[in-house]
Amino acid sequence: MNEKILLVFEDCKVVKGYRRSAIYDLCRNEFKFIPNSLAQIITDFKGKTVGKLLSSFSSDDQPVIKEYLHFLFQHEYIHFCDADEVDFFPELNQEFKYLGEISNSIIELSPTTIPLFESIATQLITQGCSYLELRAHEVCTLAEFSNVLTYLKDAPIRSISLVVKYSPKLTVATLSDLISNHPRVISVLVHSAEASSFEEKKSILFSKDNLQRLIKTKLPSPSSFNVNSQLYHESQTFNAFFNQKVCVDQAGYWKNGLELDQTFGHVASTLLQDVLQNSAFKRLWHAQKDDIDTCKHCEFRYMCVDARTPIQKNDDETGWHFKGSCNYNPYIAKWRHEEGFEPISKSLEVGVEQ
Amino acid sequence: MILIVSEEMDLTTNEVIDWLRYYKQDYIRVNKEDTVVIEKISIANGKVSAIQLHVTNRDLRIDLTTISAYWYRKGNLNFRYKLPQNIDAELKESLRDLLYREKYKMMEFIHLYLKTVNGIGCIYDDARNKLDHLLEASKLGLLVPDTLITSNKDSVIEFEGNNEAIVTKAISEGLSFFTDNLKIFGYTSLIEEKSKLPESFFPTLFQKKIEKQYDLRIFYLDGTCYSSAVVSQNDQETEIDFRRYNLEKSNRIIPFQLPKDIEAKLDKLMVNLNYKSGSIDLVYTKEKEFVFLEINPVGQFAQVSEPCNYYLEDHVAQYLIHAATH
Numbered sequence: 147m148n149e150k151i152l153l154v155f156e157d158c159k160v161v162k163g164y165r166r167s168a169i170y171d172l173c174r175n176e177f178k179f180i181p182n183s184l185a186q187i188i189t190d191f192k193g194k195t196v197g198k199l200l201s202s203f204s205s206d207d208q209p210v211i212k213e214y215l216h217f218l219f220q221h222e223y224i225h226f227c228d229a230d231e232v233d234f235f236p237e238l239n240q241e242f243k244y245l246g247e248i249s250n251s252i253i254e255l256s257p258t259t260i261p262l263f264e265s266i267a268t269q270l271i272t273q274g275c276s277y278l279e280l281r282a283h284e285v286c287t288l289a290e291f292s293n294v295l296t297y298l299k300d301a302p303i304r305s306i307s308l309v310v311k312y313s314p315k316l317t318v319a320t321l322s323d324l325i326s327n328h329p330r331v332i333s334v335l336v337h338s339a340e341a342s343s344f345e346e347k348k349s350i351l352f353s354k355d356n357l358q359r360l361i362k363t364k365l366p367s368p369s370s371f372n373v374n375s376q377l378y379h380e381s382q383t384f385n386a387f388f389n390q391k392v393c394v395d396q397a398g399y400w401k402n403g404l405e406l407d408q409t410f411g412h413v414a415s416t417l418l419q420d421v422l423q424n425s426a427f428k429r430l431w432h433a434q435k436d437d438i439d440t441c442k443h444c445e446f447r448y449m450c451v452d453a454r455t456p457i458q459k460n461d462d463e464t465g466w467h468f469k470g471s472c473n474y475n476p477y478i479a480k481w482r483h484e485e486g487f488e489p490i491s492k493s494l495e496v497g498v499e500q
Numbered sequence: 501m502i503l504i505v506s507e508e509m510d511l512t513t514n515e516v517i518d519w520l521r522y523y524k525q526d527y528i529r530v531n532k533e534d535t536v537v538i539e540k541i542s543i544a545n546g547k548v549s550a551i552q553l554h555v556t557n558r559d560l561r562i563d564l565t566t567i568s569a570y571w572y573r574k575g576n577l578n579f580r581y582k583l584p585q586n587i588d589a590e591l592k593e594s595l596r597d598l599l600y601r602e603k604y605k606m607m608e609f610i611h612l613y614l615k616t617v618n619g620i621g622c623i624y625d626d627a628r629n630k631l632d633h634l635l636e637a638s639k640l641g642l643l644v645p646d647t648l649i650t651s652n653k654d655s656v657i658e659f660e661g662n663n664e665a666i667v668t669k670a671i672s673e674g675l676s677f678f679t680d681n682l683k684i685f686g687y688t689s690l691i692e693e694k695s696k697l698p699e700s701f702f703p704t705l706f707q708k709k710i711e712k713q714y715d716l717r718i719f720y721l722d723g724t725c726y727s728s729a730v731v732s733q734n735d736q737e738t739e740i741d742f743r744r745y746n747l748e749k750s751n752r753i754i755p756f757q758l759p760k761d762i763e764a765k766l767d768k769l770m771v772n773l774n775y776k777s778g779s780i781d782l783v784y785t786k787e788k789e790f791v792f793l794e795i796n797p798v799g800q801f802a803q804v805s806e807p808c809n810y811y812l813e814d815h816v817a818q819y820l821i822h823a824a825t826h
Contacts, residue, residue, distance in 0.1 A: 155731070155752050155754055156754045156755060157752060157753075157807060173752065173753070173807055225731055228788075230788075233757060233759075234729070234756055234757055234758075234784075235729075235754065235756065235757070236755050236756075236757045238754070238755055239755070239808065239810060239811075240809075241809065241811065243811050243814060245518050245519060245521070246522055274522060302521065375806075375807075375809060379809070
């Protein structure tokens, strides 16, 4: 056994955090926490012999090291080969490719945007958009929704989510009919309803809450975490929330996100292809977690789709930061609801940088 | 124009088409579910000047002589025609035979024509012969399992005597049979109780069982091998300590790099067999040998592409675009 080479399965990625690390199991879509000491061992001894690993530690430490190996093997994170077989196991290709410039979009439906919808839809489709949310603050009729969806009928769009304002005509029955005619609609959220209810089969949710309350930017939480190959690789170079996203607000302006003030021209006068030429539009796309304060020390950074808007630092500094504190503090590895939680303090972070 | 022949439910075709769209390439997809009518085949002055098809259910007209690249993924062009009604029953039978033969020859001509178009595959790839592949691979110096086809028990017993364990598998595609109360899949299976074999039976293929370390799945495209290994820790003779391991059943598929000499032989094999692309199965044995099992020239590749992040659908699309312009 000592001459065997330690290999980590290429779909298992160790992501180091400040206080602890995580192993992302990209194919099985799950993760486990590991101590930083183990993460370091994996980094240092991957591709080396078990003998070399064991002999690097004192006999006092050996039981812990063996326990570590047992854990990694038990969870099928590692395998072994002989020295003459190491070259068989190349690294996983790190590339992230997406077909098109735009992958996802939120369009606010309003008296301004509905007449322009055909043009918006055509442009989104041309740019490769696969995931679309249509959001209405005010009451729209079923006919309006149906008309809008008709423009998307033959489009290569994978899924459409509808967010609509309650009116007595919008019932489970009428909305089910709408979905049946437009099978790419995967969910409907009805806001400002008289009562809350959920129809599971067609995924129609009625909520008493108003839209502002429902779409309030949420802080990261385990429910926004996803362990998968695409997100992992995208997050290495991009901000997974803003990358390849374009929104159109009620007033008809192109935006990175609906909650942002900055606009990139009006739909009636500016083409999406011209918006995409504007380097300022893609600035947030590149705000990757590795360049954001705190996030860069967080073990969740390649599984967290973080809806907060990063703020670029002053010219003399590189990188990004968020206003306000996250619900998770990676420096103490605790969530807000956990005992002993402290908000991230500036001093601690500065200490880390040194 | 790129022509793709496939089936409606084939996801791999959808994904390659997504890439073709991304590269703004024109394509036509015809599925086996479509109904195709031959409108015109015209041969004059030493060349085919028109092969006009009408896909009637989508009212789409194609002239195959304008096709610059062709991908035969699976399925067929489904040419439908009507027999005359109200005629003598026996005559109708003869006519049915005649029209079938006429159709067959026309379709054969069309597929022979498509075979000359740049691209990947043709319908005749689907009619591959595993025995021929085995022989060709062996001629090139690739290891292949000892193989015997026999119809009698004594030969099986003798064959097993020379090998530790033997398996059997279909020479063709194997059976997939489903009814409400019976499901049969044609897997490679171990011969466990040879005494239960009848004295004679339908000729059946037997092979020496290989003690594998990894199953290797390779997608080959125009000279490049995109390889993956299916790794099961249960197949590894490894013990970290003396505890019993309770491992999950699902295996991991990881990228694999074949030795250069094996890649060169596989390339030669594919060139000799005239396959632009295909899925190749190898086994890496406990004796550290690479053993060739089979090629499927119209094989799936999603199960190699996705876990290894190879983006093979993009490679296929780019190859078709290249073929269309050269």
